[in-house]
Amino acid sequence: MIPDDLLYTKTHEWVRMEDDEAVVGITHFAQSQLGxxxxxxxxxxxxxxxxxxxxxxxxxxxxxxxxxSPVDGEVVAVNEELADTPEAINEDPYGEGWMVRVRVTGGQPSDGLLTPEEYAELLEE
Amino acid sequence: MPYIPHTPEQTQEMLKVVGVASLEALFQDIPASMRPRSFNLPDGMSEHAVCARLEELARANKTDVISFLGGGFYDHHIPAIVDALSSRGEFLTAYTPYQAEASQGSLQAIFEYQTAVCRLLDMDCANASVYDGGSALFEACMMAVRATKRSRLVVDECLSPIYRTMLATYTTNLQLELVTVPHGGGVSNVQALVDAMDDRTAAMVVQNPTFFGTIHDYTALFAQAKAKGVVSVLAAYPVLQSILKTPGQMGADVAVAEGQSLGLPLSFGGPYLGIMTCSRDLVRQMPGRIVGRTVDHQGRTGYVLTLQAREQHIRRAKATSNICSNQALCAFRAYVTLCVLGPQGLARMAEDAVDKAHYAATRLAALPGVRLLADAPFGNEFAVVLPKNAHEVVDKCASRGLVPGFPLGGYYAGMEHVLLVACTEKTSREQIGHLAEMVGGML
Structure with a gap:
C-alpha cells in the first residue's frame, strides 16, 4: 500500500507533484494506525x-x-468533502482522501522527502 | 518523618534543570501573605470538640439579614426536591464519571443537563460544565483564540469586574492583549465596541444583563463581529434567560453563565457552576468533558464521554484545556431546578424578580437626591446614584440588619456614590419598604 509514484515524509504524509503543485494526504499506514x-x-x-x-x-x-506540511508553499485548494466524510481517508487515502493542494515555493520539494523505497524501509523499522 | 518524597539532592537537581537558584526563588510569585506561616499543625481533637469548634465558626455567619446583594450571584428559591435528589448517594460526586459501564445514571443526568442549558441559552452544544462563571468565560475566550488564531480580546467594561479580574489573572502569562472598552454610564457603548474590533481580534466579550443590570440586544454587534471574523462571547444570567432574547437568537458564538442562580445556595467561594455552550462549528474547541448519547451493539441507548480527542489525556500539550472534570453535583442541582420549574416556572420566577426590582427602583428614585444611573431597560438589578458615599451607607445599614446593595466604588473609578441593588422573587414588598426607609433616613 505504498504507491510508487508518490513521495513520503517520516511523519506519514504523502505528496504527489503535479507541475508546481503538491497534492498532500496521509498514508495508508497512518490511517490504519489512527483507526x-x-x-x-x-x-x-x-x-x-x-x-x-x-x-x-x-x-x-x-x-x-x-x-x-511536506513542502513550503501556499494552499490553493483543500478537500472540503472531508468535513462531512472523513472516512474517505480510511477508505481511499491516496485518492478521495487527499487533503490539500499546495503551490510549492522555494527549493526542490523532493529535498528531505522519502522515496517509496525509503518509506517502505521506514515502516519496516 | 517528613512526608516529602524528594531528597535534598533531587530537589537541587530539579531546581538546576528549570534554572532557578532556590526553592524560595521558585515560589517568589506567591505573595508572602498567602504563604503558610508554619507547617507545625496542632494535635488532633476529639469529634465533639471539632463539632463545637465548627458550630462556633458557623455562629459567626449572619443568616437573618435582609439582602439586596447581587452582582452576578442571586438568592433565588431552591425547591426542596433539589436537596432531596442531589443528596442521594448515587449523585454525590464532584467528579465526572468516565467509566461508562459503571456510570450510566450519572452520565444520563449530565447529558440531560447539557440538553437543558442548550435549550435555555438557545445554543447548539454544551459541555458537562466547568468550575464557575469566571472560568467558563476565560475558557470561552481561549476557544476564540484557538478558532481564530488571533490574540486580542475586546471586553466590555460592563462585564462583571470579577470576570475581568479573572481574565486579567488567567492571561497574565499568555501572549494575549486584553482591551477594555469603557461603559457608557451603566450601559454598553456598542459603537465603541464595534470600533475596537480589528483583524487581530479573537473575541468580543459582553454580558447580558450587564453588571449594572441593564438589558441589551447585541444582535447587531455580533453580526459586525462575524463580519470581522471575531468570535462573539456572551455571559448570560440563566434565570433571566427565560424571558430575555437568548444568546442564540442574538447570534452569539459562545454563551457562558454562572449557574449559581439555578439551585445553588449563596456561599462564599462556592462551589458554583460554570455553564458553557457554543455553536456547532466551535464544538471541537470546547474544553472539558462532553457527554454524548449513543447506542450499544444491541441498539440500546447508552451514554458516554464523547469528543475526547480534544482532551489532555489523549492530546497532551495540544489539548483544548487542562480541565478534565466538571462540577457534576452542581450541574445536577441546576438540572433538577430547571426540570422542577420548567420553562413557565422559570419565566414566572424571573418576572417576579424583575417586578420587585422595578418597584424597588421606583421607591429609591423617589428619595431626594437619588437617581437611576442609566436610563435603560433593566431586569432584576439596577444601579442608583446616591447623594452620599455608597460604601458608608451600606456599612451603616448592614449594622442594622439590612444590606441595601453592592457599592461600586471599589470596582469602577468615579462610582463612589453608586449602589447596585438586586431583587429576586423572594424579596418582599415589606423588605423593599424597609430598604427605602432605611436608605432614605441616612441621606
Whole structure:
C-alpha cells in the first residue's frame, strides 16, 4: 500500500507533484494506525505552509494527531468533502482522501522527502 | 518523618534543570501573605470538640439579614426536591464519571443537563460544565483564540469586574492583549465596541444583563463581529434567560453563565457552576468533558464521554484545556431546578424578580437626591446614584440588619456614590419598604 509514484515524509504524509503543485494526504499506514477518522482540521486556501510544520490535524475514535506540511508553499485548494466524510481517508487515502493542494515555493520539494523505497524501509523499522 | 518524597539532592537537581537558584526563588510569585506561616499543625481533637469548634465558626455567619446583594450571584428559591435528589448517594460526586459501564445514571443526568442549558441559552452544544462563571468565560475566550488564531480580546467594561479580574489573572502569562472598552454610564457603548474590533481580534466579550443590570440586544454587534471574523462571547444570567432574547437568537458564538442562580445556595467561594455552550462549528474547541448519547451493539441507548480527542489525556500539550472534570453535583442541582420549574416556572420566577426590582427602583428614585444611573431597560438589578458615599451607607445599614446593595466604588473609578441593588422573587414588598426607609433616613 505504498504507491510508487508518490513521495513520503517520516511523519506519514504523502505528496504527489503535479507541475508546481503538491497534492498532500496521509498514508495508508497512518490511517490504519489512527483507526476510524471522525474529524479533519485543514488549513484555509491562501494560508502559507512550511515544510515540517503543522498545517492541520486529524482525529479518530482513539487519537488525535497533527498533519505536517511536506513542502513550503501556499494552499490553493483543500478537500472540503472531508468535513462531512472523513472516512474517505480510511477508505481511499491516496485518492478521495487527499487533503490539500499546495503551490510549492522555494527549493526542490523532493529535498528531505522519502522515496517509496525509503518509506517502505521506514515502516519496516 | 517528613512526608516529602524528594531528597535534598533531587530537589537541587530539579531546581538546576528549570534554572532557578532556590526553592524560595521558585515560589517568589506567591505573595508572602498567602504563604503558610508554619507547617507545625496542632494535635488532633476529639469529634465533639471539632463539632463545637465548627458550630462556633458557623455562629459567626449572619443568616437573618435582609439582602439586596447581587452582582452576578442571586438568592433565588431552591425547591426542596433539589436537596432531596442531589443528596442521594448515587449523585454525590464532584467528579465526572468516565467509566461508562459503571456510570450510566450519572452520565444520563449530565447529558440531560447539557440538553437543558442548550435549550435555555438557545445554543447548539454544551459541555458537562466547568468550575464557575469566571472560568467558563476565560475558557470561552481561549476557544476564540484557538478558532481564530488571533490574540486580542475586546471586553466590555460592563462585564462583571470579577470576570475581568479573572481574565486579567488567567492571561497574565499568555501572549494575549486584553482591551477594555469603557461603559457608557451603566450601559454598553456598542459603537465603541464595534470600533475596537480589528483583524487581530479573537473575541468580543459582553454580558447580558450587564453588571449594572441593564438589558441589551447585541444582535447587531455580533453580526459586525462575524463580519470581522471575531468570535462573539456572551455571559448570560440563566434565570433571566427565560424571558430575555437568548444568546442564540442574538447570534452569539459562545454563551457562558454562572449557574449559581439555578439551585445553588449563596456561599462564599462556592462551589458554583460554570455553564458553557457554543455553536456547532466551535464544538471541537470546547474544553472539558462532553457527554454524548449513543447506542450499544444491541441498539440500546447508552451514554458516554464523547469528543475526547480534544482532551489532555489523549492530546497532551495540544489539548483544548487542562480541565478534565466538571462540577457534576452542581450541574445536577441546576438540572433538577430547571426540570422542577420548567420553562413557565422559570419565566414566572424571573418576572417576579424583575417586578420587585422595578418597584424597588421606583421607591429609591423617589428619595431626594437619588437617581437611576442609566436610563435603560433593566431586569432584576439596577444601579442608583446616591447623594452620599455608597460604601458608608451600606456599612451603616448592614449594622442594622439590612444590606441595601453592592457599592461600586471599589470596582469602577468615579462610582463612589453608586449602589447596585438586586431583587429576586423572594424579596418582599415589606423588605423593599424597609430598604427605602432605611436608605432614605441616612441621606
Amino acid at each position: 476510524d477518522l471522525t474529524f479533519v482540521e485543514l488549513p484555509k486556501v491562501g494560508d502559507t505552509v512550511t515544510a515540517g510544520e503543522e498545517m492541520g490535524s486529524v482525529e479518530s475514535v482513539k487519537a488525535a494527531s497533527e498533519i505536517y
